[in-house]
Amino acid sequence: MRILVFGASGLLGSFLLPHLARSGHEVIAFRRQPGAAGDARGLEAQFAHAIDEARPQGVVNLIALTQVDACEDDLALASLLNAQVPEMLSRLLGRVPGSFLLHVSTDQLYGTAGPHPEEDFHPLNVYALTKYHGEFPVLERGGCVLRTNFFGRSPTPARASLSDWILGEVAKGATVPVFDDVLFSPLGLHTLSRTIEALLLRRVAGLFNAGSAQQGLSKADFAALLCRHLGLSGARLEPRSIERLALRAPRPRDMRMRSARLADALAWQVPDIHEEIEHEYPAAH
């Protein structure tokens, strides 16, 4: 399959591209033209050029302003990258009959008690709201939207994952503050990449949660599980409440997702978090 990826050099993109290439796909990374205007008109012109040139069968959109606090400070950029960009891409892909768009969204838009089905929505911050707005045009034009959260070894030094950050702090001998009142159900980068590939190949349209088992766990328990798995018995993890941090944007406390819809669509078992950690960080047996 010829697949064009937008947001290719970020955390997920830098893992997904080599994964797709290893699976035998022709993978094209969208590259922003240096010096080109980064406003809506400038980006749209660059997207149009890339789409016309690649004539892709599959497209993955990973462009986003992912820093939650930065979204509060720059509403215009958050709206452009998180909401307008998916609309532009959906529209521009009308030029390539048979093309299929998969857009990655987030579990941040679940702001109430979980585990959440896809119908839930309660944005607590600008990031969540703008990501939510970005989902509509993709769904309206028959694409796939994946709400997710992920961890694993980042291939790019520019962007660390949550697990990279935890292990980096532990390696430094630091005391690592970990939230015991924030729940989530992340997937590893390997499973998420395989899931994206399967959805593209089967052209599965619709809105899906993509997470590990719905009982989820707190970020503190995740950190403890990861360190135990790697035999880091000396890790100094300090469980604490997210309330102790003066964060600019309010954060959801329970982002756990029900991923049964995705499991049905792909005839897939919702993975267990232990398996996901083992996939990302194979322990020496």
Ligand SMILES: NC(=O)c1ccc[n+]([C@@H]2O[C@H](COP(=O)([O-])OP(=O)(O)OC[C@H]3O[C@@H](n4cnc5c(N)ncnc54)[C@H](OP(=O)(O)O)[C@@H]3O)[C@@H](O)[C@H]2O)c1
């Ligand atoms: N990281 C997480 O834990 C997490 C959790 C849940 C959901 N997600 C979602 O997963 C997707 C990928 O996340 P990620 O962590 O891989 O993102 P990331 O590392 O922050 O990368 C985002 C990408 O957006 C593009 N971008 C940033 N600023 C831009 C600008 N001004 N103009 C055009 N493009 C710009 C960049 O693409 P290029 O430089 O390559 O062009 C960058 O690689 C996003 O949709 C995010 O909302 C992430």
